Amino acid sequence: MNLLLLEPAELDSAGRAILRGRRLKHLQEVHQARAGDTLRIGQLGGLMGQAGLLRMDEGEAELQVLRLDQPAPAKLPLTLLLALPRPKMLRRVLQTVASMGVPRLVLLNSYRVEKSFWQTPFLAPEAIREQLLLGLEQARDTVLPEVWLEPRFKPFVEDRLPAMAAGTRGLTGHPGDYPPCPRALSGPVSLAIGPEGGWIPYEVALLARAGLPPVQLGERILRVENAVPALLARLF
Numbered sequence: 574m575n576l577l578l579l580e581p582a583e584l585d586s587a588g589r590a591i592l593r594g595r596r597l598k599h600l601q602e603v604h605q606a607r608a609g610d611t612l613r614i615g616q617l618g619g620l621m622g623q624a625g626l627l628r629m630d631e632g633e634a635e636l637q638v639l640r641l642d643q644p645a646p647a648k649l650p651l652t653l654l655l656a657l658p659r660p661k662m663l664r665r666v667l668q669t670v671a672s673m674g675v676p677r678l679v680l681l682n683s684y685r686v687e688k689s690f691w692q693t694p695f696l697a698p699e700a701i702r703e704q705l706l707l708g709l710e711q712a713r714d715t716v717l718p719e720v721w722l723e724p725r726f727k728p729f730v731e732d733r734l735p736a737m738a739a740g741t742r743g744l745t746g747h748p749g750d751y752p753p754c755p756r757a758l759s760g761p762v763s764l765a766i767g768p769e770g771g772w773i774p775y776e777v778a779l780l781a782r783a784g785l786p787p788v789q790l791g792e793r794i795l796r797v798e799n800a801v802p803a804l805l806a807r808l809f
Contacts, residue, residue: 746767
């Protein structure tokens with residue numbers, strides 16, 4: 574945890590906050606904080622700054638905000654479409670997406686996405702939010718990405734994706750005899766990344782018709798959790 578995130582409702586009129594649970598445990602076991610320490614904080618959805626640790630015991634910690642004057646880092650100019658990963662991988666990918674500054678994420682169905690994946694409790698709003706918060710804390714960011722769930726591939730790609738991708742550089746990451754993924758783009762991008770087995774040809778064609786032609790990273794086939802940071806690092 575490189576940033577202690579505070580919910581706006583946790584701050585009282587005097588700029589003090591009480592922490593319990595996971596964040597308290599992290600202060601105790603990882604930071605080994607003591608009363609009088611200065612901690613790096615951020616207000617969720619707002620600014621970053623510093624707080625002083627007034628007191629801490631086994632049950633709670635009390636902080637006093639000293640300043641909130643630093644803006645969060647800029648987000649990438651990106652809409653990321655991601656075929657829904659298997660549940661255990663989903664948690665890691667959500668953290669990666671938040672830590673790398675992705676502002677918009679669409680979790681999308683695909684032929685190779687098992688139906689059972691859509692029933693996982695990890696897709697509950699509070700579960701998604703928990704993983705995104707972990708990513709923000711890692712990267713020192715305060716702004717949560719927007720996340721959409723799209724369990725119907727064809728209606729989304731045909732009816733909604735063209736308007737969503739309008740005015741952006743559309744790309745579909747897919748192994749094969751396609752142009753190499755471009756590097757160091759400066760404008761907005763819409764990027765689609767498939768499931769473990771890749772998109773099926775029908776899906777590649779449909780995405781291309783929506784304005785997201787396929788590109789490749791080379792001969793190696795990457796896991797989704799590796800493909801996401803590899804493609805984002807190359808693009809931006």
